[in-house]
């Protein structure tokens with residue numbers, strides 16, 4: 001469940017249908033995350049303001065206006081999310097960090113931070129587990145991982161192809177904290193899974209039979225998983241998460257396999273914009289000349 005839906009449910013159970021939010025961003029998800037990680041919450045108090053947003057039946061008020069509420073969101077208020085979820089778990093395993101070169105290490109840390117940012121758009125820090133001692137927000141750190149429950153290891157060389165059923169039936173998602181430019185470390189995720197003794201199937205995410213065009217950044221793999229867990233189709237989630245470069249790579253791959261007649265169809269399928277189209281055409285022009 002999205003964290004904002006959980007907050008809306010808790011508020012409605014307490015008879016709260018509107019909140020004065022002062023200078024906060026009018027987003028229920030942002031409020032929910034602040035409640036769990038920064039000590040914000042709800043206090044009683046009469047206020048009037050403008051309705052600047054309404055989400056899941058909760059009106060958010062700020063500024064000057066005539067809409068009345070008896071509740072204010074602010075620092076030190078009551079946290080109404082009494083049992084914040086700790087599952088599903090996105091697990092980033094940093095066990096191969098010391099095999100990366102300096103540039104790769106930097107990129108891995110950036111993607112780790114971006115993974116937390118992504119998780120906070122849907123869930124919260126408690127859904128992120130980092131294996132090894134890398135501190136990040138309120139993410140959970142573990143040294144010797146022993147996960148109970150249904151899980152999968154996300155591995156571009158996995159034997160099993162992911163689908164919505166496999167993802168939705170799982171609660172633990174292991175991702176390698178490995179940013180190896182140009183896939184320098186072959187079968188690294190497999191090795192990591194063996195070192196740790198993860199007793200989970202190794203599952204690869206593909207797009208119509210190939211990993212070409214599937215983003216391989218840690219944060220993007222996490223986002224695909226979260227979107228599917230929250231009800232989106234796998235292909236839809238991949239296409240939404242792709243960068244322009246991912247789209248270009250996949251279109252060129254398919255044009256080389258099937259010929260230029262597939263170009264228009266490919267552009268449509270991958271929701272490619274003019275920039276992607278021009279990049280593809282420029283590359284095809286270069287190849288032809």
Ligand SMILES: C[S@@+](CC[C@H](N)C(=O)[O-])C[C@H]1O[C@@H](n2cnc3c(N)ncnc32)[C@H](O)[C@@H]1O
Pocket residue numbers: 153154155156157174175176177178179180183184185186187188189190203204205206211214215216217218221
């Ligand atoms: C940049 S990849 C590193 C892959 C590494 N070179 C290997 O051979 O395993 C970083 C992590 O993203 C995840 N990942 C990337 N692409 C994936 C895909 N197509 N399917 C499943 N997981 C993927 C894996 O968990 C992987 O450990």
